[in-house]
Amino acid sequence: MLTEEKKLSGTELLASLNWRYACKNFDSSKKLSEETWNALEQSLILSASSFGLQPWKFVVVTDQKIKEQLPEFSWGQRQPADCSHLVVISRLNELTEGYVHNYLDSIAATRSVSRESLSSYADMMLGFLKNPADKGVWMEKQCYIALGTLLTSAAVLGVDACPMEGFDAKAYDRILGLEVQGCKSVVVCPLGYRAEDKYSQLKKVRFPASDLVVRV
């Protein structure tokens, strides 16, 4: 169980979430410490996914020469080059039966149970694979859970981030060599620390709660 001192209060959580914004201008001289990066990498690995299937890869770019190639394919935005760690959240090219079986093997090994004891869970997942819904879109949605997890984790650690859909996914895949990795980029999240940035001073804009929240 969580001990009391490890929790945040509601007020503290909201201070972090209000501090968070889409950072437009990273201080390229400030890098995440290894400890901070490791925590954020783990937050991605621990992200929830449907069935726990983790249909993703997290591509982490810190090589400055490669980062410098990316603004051209990001509507000219500098965040992918100026951030400390660029995370490219990527989905698998295909969700195969073999992947599901690997996952089942992983459950069996981690929890010291037999594959047979997982048969109804196996049937559920393999049945899902056969249903007609687009599995590519489904994997992309899972990637957005990981994005929300990463953004919130970064905020409570005091790390700046900038979620970005505005990039040329095919160019990213080529530059980062993702074909070989069996995945393709879905959404991008530069991480680091804000420089002087007029956007950080702007009031957050949200529709009123009365428009966004429906009580039943």
Place this chain on the structure above:
Amino acid sequence: MLTEEKKLSGTELLASLNWRYACKNFDSSKKLSEETWNALEQSLILSASSFGLQPWKFVVVTDQKIKEQLPEFSWGQRQPADCSHLVVISRLNELTEGYVHNYLDSIAATRSVSRESLSSYADMMLGFLKNPADKGVWMEKQCYIALGTLLTSAAVLGVDACPMEGFDAKAYDRILGLEVQGCKSVVVCPLGYRAEDKYSQLKKVRFPASDLVVRV
């Protein structure tokens, strides 16, 4: 800026994320305090979305009679009935130019700037509306950012949750009267506190970092 005492350390964050699991068995006698619920509601409102457009509504179900109607449309799962607060993350039925103009008005009012000063941002969003990509799918993806934000926020507050895709969205929409609200359910998240639950004792299963993380 965040003051030091409001941040979590990486170790503390990971303790919360490791404590989190998909709660299968809520203690129906334990309810979120108003303060805790308010923080989680705000975490949804403060969630990131592309362009900041917030193409969603958060439907919060606490009426027990209504909650009891939902397990039948949730593959028999009891979490929607036994939880404290059921959040149904819903997308707008349509993303209209009118909605974008309301958002622009909201920016102008919140930041005391003219609508004219926002013209390039307006052009970008209105151009996006006209591109051929499916806006329904795009809105659904945004809803998954809110889900990741909610799950992580709940975890750091010590609140249990259970993200669920396994429900009959049309039945939920009908029971909750979402047509009138101009939205449809995308993904569901019961919140509350775990009861005795064998699943909470199971080891978390994740593929090794070497499979999930690619360094470039």
